[in-house]
Amino acid sequence: MSFVTHLECSLCSRILPADKLQTVCGHCGKPLFARYDLARVKSAVRREDLTSREPTLWRYREILPLPFRTEPVSLGEGWTPLLPVRRFASVHGSKAVFLKDEASNPTGSFKARGMSLAVSMASWLGARKLAAPSAGNAAGALAAYAARAGSEAHLFVPRDTPLVNVTESRAAGANVQLIDGLITDCAAEVARRAAEEGWFDVSTLKEPYRVEGKKTLGYELAEQLGWHLPDAILYPTGGGTGVIGMWKAFEEMEALGWVSSKRPRLIGVQASGCQPLVRAFERHEPFATEHAGAQTLASGLRVPRALGDFLILRAVRASGGLMLAVTDEEMAAGVYRLGELEGVFACPEAGACLAAFGTLRKAGAIGADETVVIFNTATGTKYPEFFEYYPPPNRL
Amino acid sequence: MSFVTHLECSLCSRILPADKLQTVCGHCGKPLFARYDLARVKSAVRREDLTSREPTLWRYREILPLPFRTEPVSLGEGWTPLLPVRRFASVHGSKAVFLKDEASNPTGSFKARGMSLAVSMASWLGARKLAAPSAGNAAGALAAYAARAGSEAHLFVPRDTPLVNVTESRAAGANVQLIDGLITDCAAEVARRAAEEGWFDVSTLKEPYRVEGKKTLGYELAEQLGWHLPDAILYPTGGGTGVIGMWKAFEEMEALGWVSSKRPRLIGVQASGCQPLVRAFERHEPFATEHAGAQTLASGLRVPRALGDFLILRAVRASGGLMLAVTDEEMAAGVYRLGELEGVFACPEAGACLAAFGTLRKAGAIGADETVVIFNTATGTKYPEFFEYYPPPNRL
Numbered sequence: 001m002s003f004v005t006h007l008e009c010s011l012c013s014r015i016l017p018a019d020k021l022q023t024v025c026g027h028c029g030k031p032l033f034a035r036y037d038l039a040r041v042k043s044a045v046r047r048e049d050l051t052s053r054e055p056t057l058w059r060y061r062e063i064l065p066l067p068f069r070t071e072p073v074s075l076g077e078g079w080t081p082l083l084p085v086r087r088f089a090s091v092h093g094s095k096a097v098f099l100k101d102e103a104s105n106p107t108g109s110f111k112a113r114g115m116s117l118a119v120s121m122a123s124w125l126g127a128r129k130l131a132a133p134s135a136g137n138a139a140g141a142l143a144a145y146a147a148r149a150g151s152e153a154h155l156f157v158p159r160d161t162p163l164v165n166v167t168e169s170r171a172a173g174a175n176v177q178l179i180d181g182l183i184t185d186c187a188a189e190v191a192r193r194a195a196e197e198g199w200f201d202v203s204t205l206k207e208p209y210r211v212e213g214k215k216t217l218g219y220e221l222a223e224q225l226g227w228h229l230p231d232a233i234l235y236p237t238g239g240g241t242g243v244i245g246m247w248k249a250f251e252e253m254e255a256l257g258w259v260s261s262k263r264p265r266l267i268g269v270q271a272s273g274c275q276p277l278v279r280a281f282e283r284h285e286p287f288a289t290e291h292a293g294a295q296t297l298a299s300g301l302r303v304p305r306a307l308g309d310f311l312i313l314r315a316v317r318a319s320g321g322l323m324l325a326v327t328d329e330e331m332a333a334g335v336y337r338l339g340e341l342e343g344v345f346a347c348p349e350a351g352a353c354l355a356a357f358g359t360l361r362k363a364g365a366i367g368a369d370e371t372v373v374i375f376n377t378a379t380g381t382k383y384p385e386f387f388e389y390y391p392p393p394n395r396l
Numbered sequence: 397m398s399f400v401t402h403l404e405c406s407l408c409s410r411i412l413p414a415d416k417l418q419t420v421c422g423h424c425g426k427p428l429f430a431r432y433d434l435a436r437v438k439s440a441v442r443r444e445d446l447t448s449r450e451p452t453l454w455r456y457r458e459i460l461p462l463p464f465r466t467e468p469v470s471l472g473e474g475w476t477p478l479l480p481v482r483r484f485a486s487v488h489g490s491k492a493v494f495l496k497d498e499a500s501n502p503t504g505s506f507k508a509r510g511m512s513l514a515v516s517m518a519s520w521l522g523a524r525k526l527a528a529p530s531a532g533n534a535a536g537a538l539a540a541y542a543a544r545a546g547s548e549a550h551l552f553v554p555r556d557t558p559l560v561n562v563t564e565s566r567a568a569g570a571n572v573q574l575i576d577g578l579i580t581d582c583a584a585e586v587a588r589r590a591a592e593e594g595w596f597d598v599s600t601l602k603e604p605y606r607v608e609g610k611k612t613l614g615y616e617l618a619e620q621l622g623w624h625l626p627d628a629i630l631y632p633t634g635g636g637t638g639v640i641g642m643w644k645a646f647e648e649m650e651a652l653g654w655v656s657s658k659r660p661r662l663i664g665v666q667a668s669g670c671q672p673l674v675r676a677f678e679r680h681e682p683f684a685t686e687h688a689g690a691q692t693l694a695s696g697l698r699v700p701r702a703l704g705d706f707l708i709l710r711a712v713r714a715s716g717g718l719m720l721a722v723t724d725e726e727m728a729a730g731v732y733r734l735g736e737l738e739g740v741f742a743c744p745e746a747g748a749c750l751a752a753f754g755t756l757r758k759a760g761a762i763g764a765d766e767t768v769v770i771f772n773t774a775t776g777t778k779y780p781e782f783f784e785y786y787p788p789p790n791r792l
Contacts, residue, residue: 055451055475075739076477076500079451083472087546104472104500106740108775140741140777147739150483164777170788171776173736340569343471343543345503345536379504380567381536381560382777392566 001067003041007032007208010311018065021125023206024307031205031308033248034065034212038255047258050223055079057113057216063252065212066120073120073149075106077113078216082224082373087341088354092361096371098230100221101344102378107168109347109378111141113217114210114241118202119145121209127200128152131193133186135238135299136165137378142202143174154199156186161299164382182294184305204239205307211245218249221373222259230264231370234357236349236377237268237277237323238303240312247315264373265321267360268312269352271296272325274304277312281323286310297328297386298348300377322365330355332390335380339392345380397463399437403428403604406707414461417521419602420703427601427704429644430461430608434651443654446619451475453509453612459648461608462516469516469545471502473509474612478620478769483737484750488757492767494626496617497740498774503564505743505774507537509613510606510637514598515541517605523596524548527589529582531634531695532561533774538598539570550595552582557695560778578690580701600635601703607641614645617769618655626660627766630753632745632773633664633673633719634699636708643711660769661717663756664708665748667692668721670700673708677719682706693724693782694744696773718761726751728786731776735788741776 007016009025010033016022022032045062053059057078066072081101089097102110115138122130131154132142139155146153153174157166158181169176179186187203194201204210222229229250235243243266253259270278273295280288288309296302306312316323326334334354335346346354353374360366380387403412405421406429412418418428441458449455453474462468477497485493498506511534518526527550528538535551542549549570553561554577565572575582583599590597600606618625625646631639639662649655666674669691676684684705692698702708712719722730730750731742742750749770756762776783 052448056477076479076497081452081472081502101472101502103504104502106477106497106500108499108504108777144739144741147736164780167780167783167788168741168777171732171735171741171783172739173732336567336569339567340543343502343540343568345540345564345567379777381504381564381775384560384563384780387563387567392563 001069002065003036003044003062004034004065005037006035008035021122021127021200022208023201031211031311032208034208036063036252038252042256047223047227057116057213060216060219064117065209066124070124072116073123073145074116075112075144075148077105077116079220080104082221083342083344085338085342088338091341092358093368094361094372095369098373099342099344099376100217100373101376103376107137107140107144108382109137109141110242111137113213114204115141115145115213117209117213118207119149119151122200122202123149123151129154129197129199130202131155131190131199132202133157133183133190135183135302136161137300137382138204139174139176140165140168143169143172146174147172154197156189158182158186162383162385164384183303184290204241211241211248214241214245215249217242218246219253222253227259229259229262230373232265232267232321232366232372234267234269234353234372234374236301236352236375237270237312238300238349239306240268240277240308242375243268243315244308244311263319266316266319267321267356268316268323269356270323270325271298271301271352272327274302275325276304277306277309278323278325280309280313281316286313288313297389298331298352300347300349301352324356324359326352326355329390336392344376346376347378347380348383348386349378350374350376397465398461399432399440399458400430400461401433402431404431417518417523417596418604419597427607427707428604430604432459432648434648438652443619443623453512453609456612456615460513461605462520466520468512469519469541470512471508471540471544473501473512475616476500478617479738479740481734481738484734487737488754489764490757490768491765494769495738495740495772496613496769497772499772503533503536503540504778505533505537506638507533509609510600511537511541511609513605513609514603515545515547518596518598519545519547525550525593525595526598527551527586527595528598529553529579529586530561531579531698532557533696533778534600535570535572536561536564539565539568542570543568550593552585554578554582558779558781560780579699580686600637607637607644610637610641611645613638614642615649618649623655625655625658626769628661628663628717628762628768630663630665630749630768630770632697632748632771633666633708634696634745635702636664636673636704638771639664639711640704640707659715662712662715663717663752664712664719665752666719666721667694667697667748668723670698671721672700673702673705674719674721676705676709677712682709684709693785694727694748696743696745697748720752720755722748722751725786732788740772742772743774743776744779744782745774746770746772
């Protein structure tokens, strides 16, 4: 039906069956990964076969968990542009910098990838009442895919979430609750009510398939760059599912013979006001400590604790990469620099990566000749509050 | 260099050369159309050749005006999803309804298509200071493509334009002026200042190439539907360049042997508070009279006068289609119905088409078995003012 063989705990390696609804490892509480019969995948599809396939993440169907005969819950997600940003590169004395522009996804953000997979799998396995906490964009995406599936979405977001995320979620028929607190408080509320309400919790990494959607970022980068992975990737890291997913993709692709063993350095960027992973990275710790008093206007980075912390830290370290934090002011400056030079209005979280790129180029941590991919995880137009606080200059 | 042979006035058929900057017909002041050597296009590309090309509007390179060796000013525009909307169709007793979802374009709207072409051509022909009036989305798109080209953008928008359009334009380094008035007043301001400032006016249909970008909508519909055009198309009609462009595309494709002589009925939808084309259609007039006191919160439909009025009316009539108007309340209801059923948060202008579809189905003007395409021209997330005024229900 699919080439998934089983689920495996990402920490303790316990095995669970993939043909029923699963959450986290029953033993250690950590995320589960879908594992595939890669030999069968390899004989079923060659990377050359992909060229003429549809421009969505479902082009990688053989390495996705949904049974082949089941129609995905899709709105056209994935296969987003990888834009060469030459003027931006040139300003920083670089030669080959690309922006992976996730704004063109349904609901305008990278969250569409994970939710398309999670809702497709939940529907197939019979879960029709879905719930999740969100910093904003995940809410909009879950609302959209739940509606597309004919399922219910119950969303819990911090009261200071961008209003547009609430509106788009309600426009898609979702039940949205505003919570006085952070995303961790929202997650606690979902966990508290899920059992009695009969909700299936699709919090990131609390079910096995959002990360399968996110891993397609790694497949796309490889395919778009002619199956040569870049030297470095800058990724804004809240829950970190993209980093975890790409790392998984690189391993799978190497096993399939699609890429070499070379790995990009993964550079995770957080906000100065909420940098649990940066601190753990610097202290050489395997897990992160919750960031007390988290504060940043970049809602996607206002994540004081991530279930996949150890996976992010592992991937970043194994890749020879690093974690760093930037201020909200620097994020805004990064967004406006890119906007002026390339015309893309990026989200604040991407602004963090754009600022970090400048810092790392100056410090020599990224070389002039290196091929670098910077992620724009969402459109800037969904962050009016941020850009009212740090307004753009009226330049001309 | 390209297969364009000349420009031709869309009203009086006067011929102008295509190898220099042109605006409108010097004789009658009406829009110019690019004409191609279709025999050469035909021998250069077969429709089957397109399958493996890049998923942007530049896949139709042979029938676009930019010289083949010139790199387009591109952000990944076009080749947007054509989503089957089965649940929405079913509610209306229909079988085959598709949503052409233009929200996945750069800057979140269909305006990216025209601006990618217009800015590409202006850059090639040496115009580096670009100006335009806009109801909102065109501003964001011109700002983006001008920045991408390294050119200046000078934008004039009504003061009640959604703030996010101003922000995204300024984020891309554009000069944005807020005008007390309508888009027609903004256009007058551009016209007044263009000569002394050295600006090239890229108002829609005041230069020949935005419509070339928009026509790719017609090519995409044909290709995505296996080279069978639908029975009817519902399109929100402000300036109407999409209708004009698609009609041009249908004629070109027939000449190329890519589609038959069958034409979809073009159904143009306007706002009750601004319906100059509906009135002209009903009065069997060839041109429209400016709509006095235009009022609608759907900014893209707040267009009291369109330079291409006669072209829109001609195409709609020749297609056997019609024009109709709906209220802002109906637009909101249309948006929320689609959202709940399919997960897409459409713009108010698309809401007008969604509402009109219901009306026409009830009246029997669209048959149950007909294949229908409804356009979502932009993401709903760029219209916070509209959706605050008509807030979504919190349903669950």
